Amino acid sequence: MIEFGAGEVAEGIPPFGSPNAPTTPPEGGEVALLASGWRLALREFLSNRLAVAGLVMLLFFVVFCFIGPLVYHTNQIYSSPLGTDLAPAGGHLLGTDDNGFDELGRIMAGGQTALEIGFFSAAIATVIGTIYGAVSGLAGGLLDGVLMRFVDILLSIPLLFIVLVLATKFSATVFEESMLIGLFSWLVPARLVRGEVLTLRVRDFVAAARVMGATRSRLVFRHLIPNALSVVIVNVTFQVADSILILSFLGFLGFGLQYPAASWGDMLGDAQTHVSAGYWWLVYPVGGCLVAVVMACNLIGDALRDAFDVRLRRR
Amino acid sequence: MTGYIVRRLMTAVIVTIGIAAISFVLLHELAASPVNAVLGPKASPQAIRAWNKAHGYDRTFLAQLFSYLNNLVHLNFGYSYKQGQSVGALFDENAGRSAYLSGASLVLALIIAIPLGIAQAVKRNSPGDYAVTALTFALYSMPSFFLGLILIQIFALDLHVFPPLVSDNITTTWGAITHPAQLFLPIVTLAAVTVASFSRYMRSSALDSLAQDYIRLARAKGLSERVVLSRHLLRNSCLPMITLIGLSIPGLLAGNLLTEVLFNYPGLGLLFYNALGNEDYPILLAYTVIGGVLTVLGNLIADIAVTAADPRIRFD
Numbered sequence: 001m002i003e004f005g006a007g008e009v010a011e012g013i014p015p016f017g018s019p020n021a022p023t024t025p026p027e028g029g030e031v032a033l034l035a036s037g038w039r040l041a042l043r044e045f046l047s048n049r050l051a052v053a054g055l056v057m058l059l060f061f062v063v064f065c066f067i068g069p070l071v072y073h074t075n076q077i078y079s080s081p082l083g084t085d086l087a088p089a090g091g092h093l094l095g096t097d098d099n100g101f102d103e104l105g106r107i108m109a110g111g112q113t114a115l116e117i118g119f120f121s122a123a124i125a126t127v128i129g130t131i132y133g134a135v136s137g138l139a140g141g142l143l144d145g146v147l148m149r150f151v152d153i154l155l156s157i158p159l160l161f162i163v164l165v166l167a168t169k170f171s172a173t174v175f176e177e178s179m180l181i182g183l184f185s186w187l188v189p190a191r192l193v194r195g196e197v198l199t200l201r202v203r204d205f206v207a208a209a210r211v212m213g214a215t216r217s218r219l220v221f222r223h224l225i226p227n228a229l230s231v232v233i234v235n236v237t238f239q240v241a242d243s244i245l246i247l248s249f250l251g252f253l254g255f256g257l258q259y260p261a262a263s264w265g266d267m268l269g270d271a272q273t274h275v276s277a278g279y280w281w282l283v284y285p286v287g288g289c290l291v292a293v294v295m296a297c298n299l300i301g302d303a304l305r306d307a308f309d310v311r312l313r314r315r
Numbered sequence: 316m317t318g319y320i321v322r323r324l325m326t327a328v329i330v331t332i333g334i335a336a337i338s339f340v341l342l343h344e345l346a347a348s349p350v351n352a353v354l355g356p357k358a359s360p361q362a363i364r365a366w367n368k369a370h371g372y373d374r375t376f377l378a379q380l381f382s383y384l385n386n387l388v389h390l391n392f393g394y395s396y397k398q399g400q401s402v403g404a405l406f407d408e409n410a411g412r413s414a415y416l417s418g419a420s421l422v423l424a425l426i427i428a429i430p431l432g433i434a435q436a437v438k439r440n441s442p443g444d445y446a447v448t449a450l451t452f453a454l455y456s457m458p459s460f461f462l463g464l465i466l467i468q469i470f471a472l473d474l475h476v477f478p479p480l481v482s483d484n485i486t487t488t489w490g491a492i493t494h495p496a497q498l499f500l501p502i503v504t505l506a507a508v509t510v511a512s513f514s515r516y517m518r519s520s521a522l523d524s525l526a527q528d529y530i531r532l533a534r535a536k537g538l539s540e541r542v543v544l545s546r547h548l549l550r551n552s553c554l555p556m557i558t559l560i561g562l563s564i565p566g567l568l569a570g571n572l573l574t575e576v577l578f579n580y581p582g583l584g585l586l587f588y589n590a591l592g593n594e595d596y597p598i599l600l601a602y603t604v605i606g607g608v609l610t611v612l613g614n615l616i617a618d619i620a621v622t623a624a625d626p627r628i629r630f631d
Contacts (some may be wrong), residue, residue: 088437149326153333154616158606160569161587165599168591169345241456248458249573253588271464272577275472276479287461295456 008271029205041095044307051303057296060288067110074105077260090280095281098270101262107286109262114244114293117178121238124182129189130232134220137197138189149196160249167255177250177257181243189235196228229309237301240293248290320619324492327615329539332384336608339383342600348372350597352396367418387604393597395590402601405586411488416574417567421560424509429556431510432517433487433548436525439518448515455510459570463504463577481580491580501578505570507561516559521552554625561617 036134045051065169072093080100088095094103136147163184170176201207209223225232250256251265259266267286351368358366371382371500386393392402427595435444435465454462471479477499485491491498523528525548532546534540572584579585590598622628 024389149329149333152326152330153337153607156330156334156565156607156610157338157603158568158610160565160572161599161603161606162338164591165345166341166585167601168594245456245458249569250461252458252460252573253576254593255593265458268461268464270462272467272479275464275468283464287464290461291453292458295453297508298452298456 033076038063041304041307045303048303048306050299051268051275051307054129054296054299054303056311057292058300061111061293061296062115063107063241065115068108072108072161074102075076076101076262079260085277085279086284094285095279097267097282100258103281103285106267107264107289108201108260110264110267110286111172111289111293112262113257113261114290115167116174117181117247118240118244118293118297120174120178121180121185122236122244124178124190125185125239125243126232126236127186128182128188129235130193130228131224132186133190133195134197134224134228136141137194138201138216138220138224140201144194148191151187151190154184155191159184160246162244164253164255165249167250171255172258174257174261179248181246185239185243188246189232189239192231192235193225193228196231197224201228234301234305234308237297237304241297242302244294244297316622323560323615323618327611329609330611334611335387335604336380337385337464338600338603338607339380340532343376343379343601344594346594346596349396351596365578367605377383392601392604395595395597397593397595398592398598402597405598406583406601406605409581409583409586412485412580413489413575413584414572415488416498416505416580418571418573419498420505420509420570421567423502424513425556425560427506428510428513428517429549429553432514433521433552434542434580435514435606436521439522439613449513450516454507455515457508459504459508460573460577462498462507463574466500466504481578485580494540498580501574504577505567507572508570509567510514512566513556513559516555516605517552520555524548524552527551542584554621557621557624558617561613561615561620564613565606568606568609574601 001157034156080096082097083096083100085098086092088103092102094107097103097106100164132147132151136144139147144234163180167177168181171180205225206219209219214223247263248265252271253265254266254269256263256266264286268283268290271283271287274280348367349369349374350363350370354362358560364373371379374382383393390403392406394401395405398405408603421530431447463551467479470477477496479500481497481501482494485494485497498501529549529551530543533543538546568584571582574580574585576588586598587602589595590602
């Protein structure tokens with residue numbers, strides 16, 4: 001994801017009612033048109049083989065991590081000091097780790113927390129960012145300037161640093177970790193939605209709604225956000241990928257979930273020792289899962305972006 | 316142009332002050348005073364109060380914030396009581412090695428990504444293009460520490476070409492520069508992650524340029540393909556890269572942190588990591604602020620460089 005330079009205000013947007021306002025046919029009103037737009041995007045998405053592969057991959061991991069433990073029973077609560085670092089064999093399909101936990105079962109448990117935190121933090125970030133961006137874009141003027149400078153400021157502080165510093169105090173549970181990542185990830189969606197709203201608010205259907213006496217909150221929730229939704233949806237998928245990556249960084253550096261809760265990053269924390277000791281089963285399966293899930297989300301996001309981008313269709 | 320730069324500079328200054336203020340607020344919430352680090356957990360309440368008073372930690376929050384900002388302006392980053400050194404001295408000691416790691420990997424990434432992106436655009440939709448796209452996609456989705464582990468496995472443990480960790484003997488920036496074998500794996504790890512995103516942008520930028528009339532004209536003039544690519548395409552499609560380099564700074568800093576921890580290479584990232592474990596807040600605060608300032612500077616320089624390099628961008 002790339003977002004453009006701090007302090008960049010969309011200067012090309014004509015002011016309200018200017019003669020340069022886009023003269024596209026009236027939109028937003030006809031539900032049928034909107035629905036077919038979504039259907040077109042869906043067809044476009046499904047015709048992208050990589051996207052479907054990503055979707056299948058993600059669904060596989062959801063099933064594997066949440067249904068898997070029901071089929072493949074393992075003990076993930078009590079460590080067994082006598083059965084540590086066993087190589088893969090019949091009893092333990094992927095061997096055991098330093099604490100004697102079954103590695104395959106642990107990958108499933110870690111996958112659960114990764115997916116939960118990924119989606120939950122993306123949801124938090126998206127809700128905050130969407131509302132913030134829509135309000136800022138609609139308000140315009142000084143308030144918009146102040147709100148966006150605040151976004152610039154937070155966006156300039158490297159996310160990993162601030163999350164790591166806060167993780168020294170709060171990152172013990174899935175909920176805390178989701179909040180931590182979500183509360184510092186809403187900046188990009190806020191900017192994207194504001195940009196959309198800036199172009200939407202000069203369109204005729206918004207003017208019409210305003211003339212009909214729509215309140216500000218009705219404008220935001222009924223007219224602006226639904227029309228900016230495609231940008232938001234694309235961003236959610238990338239956000240899930242980014243959250244899972246950040247989560248793995250926190251875990252790898254030792255500031256992740258509290259033991260014995262499992263997370264993929266934590267499991268890779270001692271990977272260097274394991275690699276040197278030749279315990280490949282403690283490194284590559286879990287690392288592969290991490291890459292696969294992040295890649296699945298990125299593939300889906302990429303395809304969604306192309307699917308929603310009318311200019312790219314049939315090229 | 317001058318007006319634009321002045322306006323842009325003013326925003327940058329405001330954002331920088333905001334970064335320092337917000338970082339201070341957050342850190343202040345976590346640890347209001349370093350007194351526990353100095354006096355230990357068994358200090359009496361009286362002693363704690365006396366120490367706080369003597370060092371100004373009993374003042375109002377705003378007063379502390381302003382004295383902190385004032386210190387920053389004078390490049391005073393505070394004092395690490397855990398390490399018994401000023402943060403500035405610690406940064407001086409480590410910054411060179413980190414800058415070398417980041418700089419070398421950035422240069423390496425550009426050397427690889429620019430020709431790669433152009434080649435992909437010229438041979439678009441060929442098997443080679445798809446293969447490279449798939450590879451960069453995988454790299455892009457890979458945490459840098461995992462990539463580093465794979466490289467350690469291949470080059471250090473299997474092939475024995477490079478050491479798995481940076482040797483403890485590398486204590487100076489000069490030492491790091493003169494021992495390329497030691498730094499090879501960290502630099503490649505950090506560069507690979509950057510290549511993944513750079514080459515994708517380079518490809519799409521080159522695709523856009525290829526469709527332009529000046530390329531068609533250059534070909535119509537009968538220029539050889541090599542000249543078209545190296546003179547006309549390269550320079551034009553590199554313009555977005557300027558912005559991209561400016562924006563890549565937070566990613567580089569994060570990558571630096573992970574790479575330095577993985578390879579045990581003493582730089583600012585490792586300093587930050589150790590400070591996290593020690594809850595050494597002055598260091599954490601200072602590096603967060605410096606990271607923010609570097610990000611702002613990166614954006615600022617990139618914006619100005621783009622306006623200078625691209626005559627189509629004019630601000631009136």
